[in-house]
Amino acid sequence: MKIPAVLIVILAILIGTLPYFFNCQYDGKALTLENGRQVPMKCYWTAQASLAVAVPLLVVGLLIAFSRQKETLRALALVGAILGIMVILLPTRLIGVCQHPGASCNLVMKPALIFAGSLVISVSLVGLVISRRSVE
Amino acid sequence: MISLIGVTKTYPVGKGATVTAAHGIELQVERGEYLVITGRSGAGKTTLLNLVAGLTRPTSGQVLWDGTDLWDLADPQRSLLRNRRVGFIFQFPSLLPSLSVLENVVLPTAFGPAHGKPGARERADELLHLVGLVDKRAAYPRQLSAGQQQRAVIARSLVNRPQVLLADEPTSDLDEQTEMEIIDLFARIHATMDLTILMVTHAPRLVTRSARSIEMADGVIVA
Amino acid sequence: MTLLQLAWKNVVGSAFRSWIVFLCVLVVTALLFSTVLVIRGAQDSLRLVQQRLGADVVVVPEGTETQVETALLMGQPVAVWMPRENLDRIAGIPGVAIVTPQLYLASLANAPCCSAEMFLMAFDPQTDFTITPWLSQNLGHELGLGEAIGGSDVFVPYGEENIRIYGYEIDLSGNLERTGTGLDTALFFTFETAREVAQVSRTKAVRPLEIPSDSISAALARVVPGADPRLVALQIVHDVPGVAAIPSSGLFQTFHRQISGLLRSVLAILGITSVLSLVLVGLVFSMAANERRRETGVMRALGATHGAVLRSLLAEAIILAFGGGITGILLAALAIYLFRNLIVLSLGLSFLFPSFPSLVALGGGGLVLALAGVTLAVLPPALRTCRQDPAVAMRE
Numbered sequence: 141m142k143i144p145a146v147l148i149v150i151l152a153i154l155i156g157t158l159p160y161f162f163n164c165q166y167d168g169k170a171l172t173l174e175n176g177r178q179v180p181m182k183c184y185w186t187a188q189a190s191l192a193v194a195v196p197l198l199v200v201g202l203l204i205a206f207s208r209q210k211e212t213l214r215a216l217a218l219v220g221a222i223l224g225i226m227v228i229l230l231p232t233r234l235i236g237v238c239q240h241p242g243a244s245c246n247l248v249m250k251p252a253l254i255f256a257g258s259l260v261i262s263v264s265l266v267g268l269v270i271s272r273r274s275v276e
Numbered sequence: 277m278i279s280l281i282g283v284t285k286t287y288p289v290g291k292g293a294t295v296t297a298a299h300g301i302e303l304q305v306e307r308g309e310y311l312v313i314t315g316r317s318g319a320g321k322t323t324l325l326n327l328v329a330g331l332t333r334p335t336s337g338q339v340l341w342d343g344t345d346l347w348d349l350a351d352p353q354r355s356l357l358r359n360r361r362v363g364f365i366f367q368f369p370s371l372l373p374s375l376s377v378l379e380n381v382v383l384p385t386a387f388g389p390a391h392g393k394p395g396a397r398e399r400a401d402e403l404l405h406l407v408g409l410v411d412k413r414a415a416y417p418r419q420l421s422a423g424q425q426q427r428a429v430i431a432r433s434l435v436n437r438p439q440v441l442l443a444d445e446p447t448s449d450l451d452e453q454t455e456m457e458i459i460d461l462f463a464r465i466h467a468t469m470d471l472t473i474l475m476v477t478h479a480p481r482l483v484t485r486s487a488r489s490i491e492m493a494d495g496v497i498v499a
Numbered sequence: 500m501t502l503l504q505l506a507w508k509n510v511v512g513s514a515f516r517s518w519i520v521f522l523c524v525l526v527v528t529a530l531l532f533s534t535v536l537v538i539r540g541a542q543d544s545l546r547l548v549q550q551r552l553g554a555d556v557v558v559v560p561e562g563t564e565t566q567v568e569t570a571l572l573m574g575q576p577v578a579v580w581m582p583r584e585n586l587d588r589i590a591g592i593p594g595v596a597i598v599t600p601q602l603y604l605a606s607l608a609n610a611p612c613c614s615a616e617m618f619l620m621a622f623d624p625q626t627d628f629t630i631t632p633w634l635s636q637n638l639g640h641e642l643g644l645g646e647a648i649g650g651s652d653v654f655v656p657y658g659e660e661n662i663r664i665y666g667y668e669i670d671l672s673g674n675l676e677r678t679g680t681g682l683d684t685a686l687f688f689t690f691e692t693a694r695e696v697a698q699v700s701r702t703k704a705v706r707p708l709e710i711p712s713d714s715i716s717a718a719l720a721r722v723v724p725g726a727d728p729r730l731v732a733l734q735i736v737h738d739v740p741g742v743a744a745i746p747s748s749g750l751f752q753t754f755h756r757q758i759s760g761l762l763r764s765v766l767a768i769l770g771i772t773s774v775l776s777l778v779l780v781g782l783v784f785s786m787a788a789n790e791r792r793r794e795t796g797v798m799r800a801l802g803a804t805h806g807a808v809l810r811s812l813l814a815e816a817i818i819l820a821f822g823g824g825i826t827g828i829l830l831a832a833l834a835i836y837l838f839r840n841l842i843v844l845s846l847g848l849s850f851l852f853p854s855f856p857s858l859v860a861l862g863g864g865g866l867v868l869a870l871a872g873v874t875l876a877v878l879p880p881a882l883r884t885c886r887q888d889p890a891v892a893m894r895e
Contacts, residue, residue, distance in 0.1 A: 143518055241652045241684075241840055251837030258833060262826075287891070323890070331800055332890035352804050359802020366893070370797045374512025379500060386500040387802040396500075432801075 141204055141213060144267040148201035148220055148260060155227055155256050156194030159187035162248040164238055183237040183245030189230050190253060197223045197260065204267060213271035217264045224260030227253055277472060278305040278328055278440070283337030285323055285495075297323040299495040301337070307439075310466050310473045315492035321476040322367065324492065325442045328474060329362050330354045359388035363433030365443040367476075369425055371417040371432075378404070378413040381432045388436065396435070403431035407461065423454035430461060434469070441465070443475040502807060506814035517819055519783050523776045524823025524869055529831040530772065532865045534765045536835045536853065537842060539861065541758050544679035544851035545751050548572065551678060553629050554719035555728040557745045558589060558598075558735055564743050567603070567717060568751050572849045574650075574681025576605030576618045580714040581742060588739045589718055594726035595735075599626035602693055603716035606664050606686075607705060617653075618685040619664065621693035628721060630687050638673055642689050646672045650683035662686070666703025667696045679843070679851030758848065773872065781876035784816060788884040795884050796892030808885040816877040817870060824869030828862045 160166065165184040172178050200220045207213050231237050231253045237245040283301040286294045298320045305311055305328075313321050326332045327339055330346040339346045341361075346354055358364075371380045381400040404410045407427040417425055426446060433441060443462070447455040466473055491499040510517045548571060559567045563579040570577040589598045602621035622630055624641055630648060634641055642648065647662070647669045654671075655661065661668040669688065677683055688696075693710060700708040722731050732744035788795070795808050803811075835842065836852055843850045853861065884892075 143514075239654055239657055242844075247841045247844065248838075251834075251841070255834055255837050259830075326890035329800065331796075331893075332888055352806075355799070355802050355804040355807075358800060362802075364797075364800045366797065366800075368793065368893070370793075372508075372794055372797070374508045375505075379508070382500050383505070383798075384801045386502060386505060387798070387804070387807055436802075 141207075141267060141270060144217075144263050144270065145201050145205035147263045148204065148267075149198060151256050151260050151263070152194045152198035152201055155197065155253065155260075156191045158252050158256075159183075159190045159249045162244045162252070163187045164243055164245055167244055169243075181238055181245075182235055183231075183243070183249060186231050186235040186237055186245070186253075187249065189235060190227065193223055193226050193230065197227075210271055214268060217267040217271060220264035220267065221261050224257045224264060227257030227260060277307045277342060279303070279338075279340040280324075280327065281338045281340065283327055283334045283339060285320075285327060285332060286335045296495050298327065298334075301327070301497060303490070303497065305472060305474065307472055308470060309488060311475070312489040313474065313476045313492060314478055314489060315498075316478070319492040320495040321492050322444055323495070325444050325474060325476060328440075329358055329364065329442055331358075356388060359384060360436055361439045363436070363438040363441045363471075365426070365429050365433050365441070365446045367445040367448060369417070369422070369449075370429055371425055373417050376414050376416055377409060377420070377428050380417070380428060381435055383432060384436050399435055400431070403434050404428075406434075407431045422449045423451075423457070426450065426454075426458060427461070430458075430465075434465070438471070440472045440474070443473065443477075445476055445478070447477065502811045503814055506811050506818060509811075510815050510818050513787065516783055516787055520780050520816070520819040520873075521823040521826075523780050524820050524873060525827040525830070527769075527773050527776045528824045528827030528865055528869045529834075531769050531868070532828050532831040532861065533835055534762070534769060535861055535865070536831065536858075537846070537848070537850065538758055538762050539853050539857065540679065540835075540839070540850040541754075541848045543853060543857075544849040545572075545754060545758075547678050547851060548680045548682060548849065549747050549750050551629070551682065552719060552747070552750075553632075553721070555722045555747055556595075556720040556732045556735065557747070557750065558585070558718040558720060558739070558742050559716070559745070561741050561743045564745060565753060568753065570603060570618055570681060572680045572751065572754060573847065574618045574684040576616050577603050577716075578605070579603065579716050580711050581716070583713045583715050585739050585742060586715065586718055589720055589735055592731065592734050592738055594722050594731040596721045596723045597626060597628065598718050598720040599623055599628060600690075600715040601629075601717045601719065602690065602710065604693065604708065604710070617664075618681060619693075620685055620687050621690050622687065624689050629719060633675060642672065642687075642692070644689070644691055644695060646670045647686050647688040647692065648672060649674050649687070650681075650685045651675060651677040652683045653686055665696050665700035665708045667699040669696075677851065678849070679839075680849035754848070761846075761848075777872050777876040780816075780873055781880065784812070784877045785880040788812065788880045792884070792887065792892045795887070796889040799889035800893070805885045809881055812881040812884060813874060813877060816873050816881075820870050820873035821866070824866045827869075828865050832858060832862065 163183040163186070164170070164181045169181065170178040171181055197220065200216050200223065204213060204216045204220070207216065231250040237243070237250045240246065280301045280303040283298060284296065285298040286296045289295050301324065313324060315321050323332070327334055330339065333347055341357065346357070349357070372383065375383065378397070378400055381403060382396045385396040401410060401413070404413055407430055409424060409427050409431065412420060412424060420428065447458050450458065462473065462475070465471060490497050557567070560579050560581040563577070566577045566579060569575055583600065586598055586600055589595060600623050604619040604621065606617040606619060624631060631641070634648070645668070649671050651674050653674060661670055663669070664686070669686070669692070675682070697708040697710050720731070722728050728746040728748070732746045735744040736742065798808055798811070839850055839852055
């Protein structure tokens with residue numbers, strides 16, 4: 141289970157850090173309200189939420205690396221898969237990104253999160269299958 | 277049943293040199309015999325078993341099974357003979373590490389016409405019961421003791437209902453008590469299954485239980 | 500127990516070795532498949548835009564061919580002009596069935612709709628054969644004053660009702676299908692609307708929209724059935740001074756050459772990578788075969804033929820090649836699909852994601868290559884192993 145664990149840890153780090161550099165707030169863009177105040181666009185909030193999902197995912201990856209019990213590994217793999225689904229839902233349904241197709245959140249952050257989330261789900265499912273062989 | 281006529285086997289050992297592992301072997305083994313082959317390490321005992329099983333080609337001479345020279349057969353026929361008529365117990369741990377005990381025992385059925393034949397698993401279970409390992413069927417070799425591994429190998433050697441059992445130092449890595457248990461198992465198998473057994477050993481107590489024994493030294497049968 | 504089950508057990512039992520082979524195949528297949536997808540997508544979009552233009556000959560001011568092609572493919576606006584009277588001269592050339600003018604304009608940078616200048620294309624509804632067929636099929640009516648059609652990526656900003664260009668509110672009536680080119684971010688409206696926008700921009704825009712009078716940017720011509728567009732193009736260049744005439748087959752040649760050049764370089768690199776990976780796979784299997792000498796000797800003793808041992812070893816390789824290949828192809832397809840806009844921007848190529856049947860065909864081809872390559876790499880050590888004297892193999 142070491143290799144799935146390492147992959148999940150790497151993906152968690154990417155999910156937590158990449159959105160920070162590819163959102164409109166980082167590019168210096170913000171929404172200007174009618175009263176003149178500037179607020180971040182929703183891609184900024186998606187980036188924040190990605191960090192919130194990446195941290196438990198990192199913990200899951202580390203726990204998988206050091207666990208040997210079949211039942212524990214199975215549960216962790218399941219949690220990993222669910223967190224992967226959350227990573228995909230954040231930029232697509234739960235919060236979203238900007239409309240403009242040329243914005244960095246659309247060009248990089250959203251596809252990267254969907255891709256990373258898909259990988260997390262796949263690796264977790266593989267881990268679920270492999271964990272059947274693990275012995276206490 | 278089995279005849280070795282003037283069989284010699286030399287192996288190349290590099291730089292043009294050779295070593296003669298067996299020289300001018302003349303041996304007849306009758307059906308149902310329990311033959312023990314003794315001798316010091318390097319005497320050619322393992323080579324003799326390999327020659328009988330057709331696992332190595334004699335440099336000269338003939339190995340006959342029921343009058344047919346093994347080496348007149350093509351590889352598929354020779355393999356089929358080994359699969360159907362020979363059970364092999366090796367000197368070294370020979371269970372495949374990636375297979376469970378049950379999967380190891382049914383392994384021979386993957387290679388012959390018994391492949392796909394129903395009843396292989398049931399036969400394996402029956403044999404595991406015989407050798408006292410039925411509760412270890414799902415375990416992997418690394419989880420078994422040396423004695424348990426050897427019992428599993430014995431079960432595997434019997435799965436295709438062979439006529440001949442070739443055992444190469446089957447008790448060499450075992451403690452005294454386990455050795456006695458294995459020896460008793462062999463005696464029971466020989467008595468109940470109408471098998472011809474050729475066993476290589478250097479344990480004196482095994483010699484007294486057999487019908488016949490031969491001694492080898494330097495590749496030659498000396499006694 | 501079958502040989503396939505045995506092979507699967509061996510794959511799972513040697514986790515580290517299996518992962519190396521799996522990852523090698525995955526990486527190489529993914530890289531190769533990505534390259535082929537990008538190249539194919541670029542070629543498909545070029546073909547589609549040529550079809551979409553619907554013209555047999557595109558006539559532009561002399562020396563502006565590359566600029567115009569770049570505008571059409573990459574959506575970078577261009578300001579090129581030629582006398583409107585060229586239209587009559589072109590129409591009079593034998594072989595020309597119909598000719599229609601177009602105006603190429605640009606929105607202001609930092610307009611509310613967009614983060615950069617947007618390519619605006621004005622057409623004459625009386626003679627147009629590019630946009631009008633789409634209009635009748637999809638909208639059911641022609642574009643009126645103040646109405647526009649957008650490429651697939653054009654949108655009305657959130658909270659607004661119209662797109663504002665030079666202070667003029669344009670009603671986005673619909674969107675064209677994706678082409679993977681600059682046309683996807685372009686806005687199309689009539690000459691009348693263009694003149695209206697220019698008029699309004701004088702008072703409402705930061706900078707007015709200037710449309711030179713009696714000028715057009717390009718003329719698109721259709722030839723009569725049976726006429727050769729290349730010959731008609733040559734005649735146009737001969738008879739109409741100061742223009743370049745590009746037959747549709749010659750459109751985007753620069754980009755075609757760019758794609759071919761890219762293909763050659765990348766495939767050369769990938770070819771070397773693939774060979775090295777296959778060598779690694781062969782080495783890994785060679786090591787495995789060597790470590791499992793005794794095991795294969797035991798299998799022979801238990802009755803396995805040369806062929807059975809070979810089949811078992813090859814089955815292991817094929818399982819890993821299949822798993823790595825399929826995973827690589829799926830990951831590559833997903834990545835290219837998700838990052839297609841970034842690819843367009845970074846490579847400066849137009850790109851249209853291939854259709855599902857094309858994808859399946861390409862993927863199938865990639866998988867066959869992966870299986871063939873791995874089988875070839877594994878065959879020498881596998882043959883060596885199965886031909887070994889079992890007794891020698893079982894010796895320490």
